[in-house]
Amino acid sequence: MNAETGSSLDRARRRIAYFSVAACAMLALTLVGFGDNLFTNVGQPSNFDPKFIAHGLTSLAWMVLLVVQSTLIGAGNPRLHRKLGLAGLIIALGVTLSTLYLFVVLWKGWDHMGAEAKANRLLLPAYALLVGLAFANRHRPALHKRLILLGSFCMLGPVLARTFDPLFVPFIEGWPESAIETMFWPYFLGIWSAFFASLLAYDVATMRRPAAVTLGGIALFAACWLIAVGT
16 A cells, blocks of 8 residues: 555545544433433433433434444445435434424423524424435435534534533532523533534545535524524
8 A cells, every 4th residue: 555545545534533523422412411311310200201202212313323324434334324324314304303392392482482492493494404405415425424414413402501510510519600500601602613613624624625515504503593592
C-alpha cells in the first residue's frame, strides 16, 4: 500500500468515525437522561402509561439503530445497513406518531407553553421532514447520512433537558436555586448547538466548506427556535 492510498483510507475512516461517534454520543445522553425510567426508578407511573411507553421505546430504538447503522458502515457491511433501512423508516414513523400523540394529549394551548415546549413541537415536523428526505435520498450516501443526523439532532431537546440534573447540577451543588435555573439555558442550548457545530466542522474538515444540507438543517433548527421564542 503506498502512502497516498493509506492517507485516503485514513480519511475515509475518519469520515465514518464521525457519524459513529455522534450516534454513540446521542445514545449515551439518552441513556443518562432517561436513566430513571430505564434503571433507577422503573416503578414510576409513566413507565406503565402506554403513550409514554410507545414514545420511549421508539425514541430509544431510533438512537440504538443510529449506532448500529453507523457501525455497519464502519465495518464495511452496507448490504445489512440497507436491509435495516426499512426498520429505520418504521421506527421513525413510530417516533413521529407517538410524539405527536403526546403533544395532542398534553396540549394546553400555545400561549400556555414555554419556549422549550414550543420549540419541541415545531422540531417534530422538522425531524419528520429531514428523515423523510433522508430515506428519499438513500441512494445518495453523503446527503442521506447528513439528513439522518440533522433530523436526529432536532429530537434532542427532551434528552438534553433531562441530562442537566445528572450531568451538570452536581458541579454547582449548593448554588442558589435561581442561579441553577439560570445555568440551564447555557447548558441546554450550548450542548444542542455543539451537535450542529460538529457537523459543520466535519463538513469543513472533509469538504473544505459547509454542505448546503447542513446549513439548511441549521437554518430550520434556528427558525423553529425563533418562532418558539417570538410567539
